[in-house]
Amino acid sequence: MSPPARPRIVLVTGAARRLGREIALALAHSGWRVAVHYRHSEDDAIATEARCAALSGDSARFAADFGSESEVRALLPRVIARFGQVDAVVNSASLFEHDSAQTFSYARLDEHLRSNTGAPIVLAQALHAHLLQRADAGEVDVQGAVVNLLDQKLWNQNPDFLSYTLSKAALEAAGTMLSLALAPRVRVVGVAPGLTLTSHLLQGKKFEQMHRLSPLGRSSTAHDVAATVQFALDNRSITGTTLLVDGGQHLMRFERDFSLM
Ligand SMILES: NC(=O)c1ccc[n+]([C@@H]2O[C@H](COP(=O)([O-])OP(=O)(O)OC[C@H]3O[C@@H](n4cnc5c(N)ncnc54)[C@H](OP(=O)(O)O)[C@@H]3O)[C@@H](O)[C@H]2O)c1
Numbered sequence: 001m002s003p004p005a006r007p008r009i010v011l012v013t014g015a016a017r018r019l020g021r022e023i024a025l026a027l028a029h030s031g032w033r034v035a036v037h038y039r040h041s042e043d044d045a046i047a048t049e050a051r052c053a054a055l056s057g058d059s060a061r062f063a064a065d066f067g068s069e070s071e072v073r074a075l076l077p078r079v080i081a082r083f084g085q086v087d088a089v090v091n092s093a094s095l096f097e098h099d100s101a102q103t104f105s106y107a108r109l110d111e112h113l114r115s116n117t118g119a120p121i122v123l124a125q126a127l128h129a130h131l132l133q134r135a136d137a138g139e140v141d142v143q144g145a146v147v148n149l150l151d152q153k154l155w156n157q158n159p160d161f162l163s164y165t166l167s168k169a170a171l172e173a174a175g176t177m178l179s180l181a182l183a184p185r186v187r188v189v190g191v192a193p194g195l196t197l198t199s200h201l202l203q204g205k206k207f208e209q210m211h212r213l214s215p216l217g218r219s220s221t222a223h224d225v226a227a228t229v230q231f232a233l234d235n236r237s238i239t240g241t242t243l244l245v246d247g248g249q250h251l252m253r254f255e256r257d258f259s260l261m
Pocket of ligand 1: 013014015016017018019020037038039040041042064065066067091092093094095096115149150151152192193194195196197198
């Protein structure tokens with residue numbers, strides 16, 4: 001009889017609430033042990049941690065502000081200290097503050113680049129170093145994966161959320177470079193949702209109307225996005241590409257961000 005497969009460990013950033021939470025729960029449901037990252041939403045993180053633990057047998061939560069490089073650099077070592085190892089990172093945490101060509105500032109760009117681009121790269125770097133150590137220690141067939149949450153608006157640009165869009169465009173480009181630089185130990189895959197969740201800027205009937213604005217007549221659901229993240233983590237031949245999960249919204253032209261249309 002072969003020994004039971006050891007549980008796989010995934011760090012999901014921004015997992016307290018919203019899409020990150022749905023991704024964490026879907027992965028826990030299929031047996032992943034989830035390290036739940038959060039910044040401010042501690043009560044929600046405790047609830048996500050409890051649900052993940054009930055689904056897969058173990059979970060833990062980790063606070064970190066991605067504006068601070070030292071907090072990001074400390075995060076993966078904390079996860080490894082708690083679980084003994086880590087196999088994958090899903091970068092869902094994201095800053096989404098409005099600016100435009102008229103209000104752009106270095107400060108606004110810097111905070112988006114730190115949270116949305118720098119943190120995912122540092123976490124990929126740390127995962128790669130960890131997997132190399134495991135291979136050096138004699139573990140065979142060591143490979144991990146990073147999934148970066150992007151946005152269909154990179155393929156369908158409008159002038160709103162300038163710094164956010166730049167930070168995600170840089171992350172998309174980093175996905176290509178990292179998939180080459182960190183192979184064969186780490187695969188890097190982008191998942192780009194369309195309009196998926198309501199927000200304080202867009203809800204009710206207006207959200208439903210915008211959600212229907214796509215060739216398929218419906219953009220993505222949280223379930224669609226989580227299922228695609230799971231597929232990207234499981235499929236060992238995918239790297240250096242992005243899966244657009246948006247009902248085809250990226251094929252259309254929108255003059256403004258959905259929340260400002
Ligand atoms: N929702 C959509 O319709 C949609 C559409 C397209 C793309 N996406 C992408 O999908 C991902 C998830 O979307 P979402 O709507 O769930 O995201 P969100 O609610 O805007 O943000 C997710 C979490 O990111 C964390 N976060 C923000 N800034 C941080 C920082 N400096 N340090 C650490 N954590 C930080 C926050 O954690 P705390 O609450 O703990 O502070 C927040 O709960 C994002 O990458 C987004 O760009 C979403």
